[in-house]
Amino acid sequence: MIDILVFLAGITMGSFFHLVGERLPMKRSILLPRSHCGACKQTLSLYEMIPLVSYVVLKGSCKHCGTRLSLLYPMVELLLGSLFLLIYRVTGLSFEGLFLAILCSLFVIAVVSDLLYMRVPNELFFFYFPLFVIYRTLEPLFIWWEGVSSLLFSFLLFYSIDRFKPNSIGGADIKLFAVLAFCFGFKAFLIILFLSSVTGMVYAKVFSFRLDEPFPFVPAIAFSFLLYLFGPFILTLFTKLIG
Numbered sequence: 001m002i003d004i005l006v007f008l009a010g011i012t013m014g015s016f017f018h019l020v021g022e023r024l025p026m027k028r029s030i031l032l033p034r035s036h037c038g039a040c041k042q043t044l045s046l047y048e049m050i051p052l053v054s055y056v057v058l059k060g061s062c063k064h065c066g067t068r069l070s071l072l073y074p075m076v077e078l079l080l081g082s083l084f085l086l087i088y089r090v091t092g093l094s095f096e097g098l099f100l101a102i103l104c105s106l107f108v109i110a111v112v113s114d115l116l117y118m119r120v121p122n123e124l125f126f127f128y129f130p131l132f133v134i135y136r137t138l139e140p141l142f143i144w145w146e147g148v149s150s151l152l153f154s155f156l157l158f159y160s161i162d163r164f165k166p167n168s169i170g171g172a173d174i175k176l177f178a179v180l181a182f183c184f185g186f187k188a189f190l191i192i193l194f195l196s197s198v199t200g201m202v203y204a205k206v207f208s209f210r211l212d213e214p215f216p217f218v219p220a221i222a223f224s225f226l227l228y229l230f231g232p233f234i235l236t237l238f239t240k241l242i243g
C-alpha cells in the first residue's frame, strides 16, 4: 500500500518538477498560468493534468488542436515515480530518504531545463544548496572537512580543465558535481565523474552530438549519480531474481 502511495507521490512531483524545469529558465511563474497546451494555449482541464493517465487517455496529443505532446512529460513522471519507490525500498521512511528525494528533484529540474534550453538557472542552486549543507551538517556521512575539501577539489579540477580547454564543461555541470562532492565525498565524486564521462560519450554517440560542441550533459551526470547510488541495490535484486 505504502509502495503505491510513494509511487503516486513520485509521478505527481515529477509532473510539478517538469513544469519548474520548463518555466524557471524562462523566468515564468511556476504557479500561474495553469498548465496549458504549448501550441494552442488551451488551459488543461483537471483530468488532463493527471500525471501519466492523461498522456495515455489523450494518446499523446492535445485534445483541442491535436499537437503531439512531448514524450518528456510521461518519461519524467514515470522516472520520478520509480525513483521515489526505489528510494523508499532502499532507505525506508527516513531523513536520508527525504534528502535523496529532494536531491532527485533538483536533478529532474536540471535535466529538463538542460534538455530544453541548454542552461540551468542559478536560482535553483541558491535554493537547494543551503538545504543540503544543513542536512549534511545534521547527518554527516564523514568528517565535516571531507565534504568541504571534496567540493574545493572539484572546483579546482574543473577550473584547471577550463584553463586548459575553455568552455569544455558547463557551469551547471560544475555546480552539480560540487553538490555531489559535498554531499557524498571524494570517492563518490571520482566514481560519478568517471561514470558520467563514459555515459556522456556513449550518449553523445547515440544522439549524434559532436563532442567538440556543447550538448546537454546534465542527463549523463544524473544517470551516473543514480547508477552510483542504486547500482549495488539493483544488482543484488537482479541476482536474487535469477538465482
Ligand SMILES: [Zn+2]
Pocket (backbone or CB within 6 Å): 037, 038, 039, 040, 041, 042, 062, 063, 064, 065, 066, 067
Ligand atoms: Zn493544443
